[in-house]
Amino acid sequence: MYVAVKGGERAIENAHAWLVEERRGDTSVSELNIAQIREQLALAVNRVMAEGSLYDPDLAALAIKQARGDLIEAIFLIRAYRTTLPRFGASLPIDTGRMACDRRISATFKDLPGGQVLGPTFDYTHRLLDFKLAAEGEVPEAATREATPGDVPHVAEFLNHGGLIEEARHNDTTPPDLTREPLEMPAERSLRLQALTRADEGFTLGMAYSTQRGYARNHAFVGELRIGAVPVEMDIPELGFSIEIGEVTLTECETVNQFTGSKSEPPQFTRGYGLVFGQTERKAISMALVDRALRWEELGEEDEGAPAQDAEFVLYHADNIQATGFLEHIKLPHYVDFQAELELVRKLREEAGANTAREAAE
């Protein structure tokens, strides 16, 4: 018989106090401040903003500090904070064609208008530990060159002219919002894109990788990858017109995939789309691959039974806050549930024992 108890308050308080002390670490080492995290761990900040689904670098930096660098815990903090904010409205759809590009590359066209701009990338580094960084020092200034003013055109536009690639047809329907309505199947593309852009990077990467290895057979080229700042414009009802309310840095990836045609579509290239808050290149490419794999039905492709084609599987397991919430709750007290299981196993053993005894007697 199990009797419900309460307690552990003091233990919990003391555990939290110890957590605070451990978070600070050795006090002879200087303490990190929010600006240091924001400026020097910018890619961690970007991941927390993207998967926390809230663009605010200072808040993300604070969350990383509070979470002792556990990024999923930091994302959890951001998601929880987000729910306390009143929603003022939605922006007009941003125009990534107006992006001030820090980086813009294409793996499909060498000579494209606007050129191949590498930006501040880890690509082509040797991945050797740089021990100079262990010592503090001055940073050499980056080189500059006269820039060509004006917007950089999207690569897909050139292919569009020849009708060689499917068009992303413009429409202005109000998209579903999974922060307001629970995610339900079947999920249209706009809902899938919202789920994917805030999905766990590791999960999305694994799913994308599976398509490259042959599960859903979608050989993708990075048609274009661009990173840079885009203005955010919003209609202000009290003014009666729209204004720019700020600017966000985004990573956009558009893949170009071969498509042999279907009953309704001629052979042409198709597209996968990734767009993520911050400089988050691995995630944006992964998103584009998974988006393309999930589009099999609308393109009239075959269901190969690949995990990355299964929208329900992908979308219901991609959110790391949902996943970690359910996973980690099993470490919390389940004394009563377990007591019931224990009773059951004992009873089954008794019955099995009684049966064996009866059989032996017969």
Next chain:
Amino acid sequence: MNEDHAPRQRWLGLMAKAPAGRVASLLDEAMTRPAFTWLRAPEVGSTMVRARAGATGGPFNLGEVTVTRCALTLATGEVGHAYIQGRSKADAEAVAVVDALMQTSKAATLQAQVLDLLDAEQTAKRNARAAKAAATKVDFFTMVRGED
């Protein structure tokens, strides 16, 4: 309303993208702030940022951005609004004050001492980044081939 919104759109957008504390410090250097009453006290909230599938297709919800807004009215009746990215109530107040004053005889002073400076700073910052990006642009050259 038939008036041309473009100038007001421009100055509100310019101030919304200013770094923390910048509008307030430029305003205070330019003049003493007038008395005002709140129509809506500064409030922190969010805006859902939308994007388009494939950059040009149907819209989807990308994620939210923190925004602070407020509205106020000067003793002389002009109404100022602010909607700015981030969580700074002090910055929102300064933006709304400038917005209201831009509808008064102070407009020329503020244009010169706040807005033009912000514009120049933002242009310089954007150009500096663009120049660094341009330096990482690849110049391809064809290797001499041995067949001739």
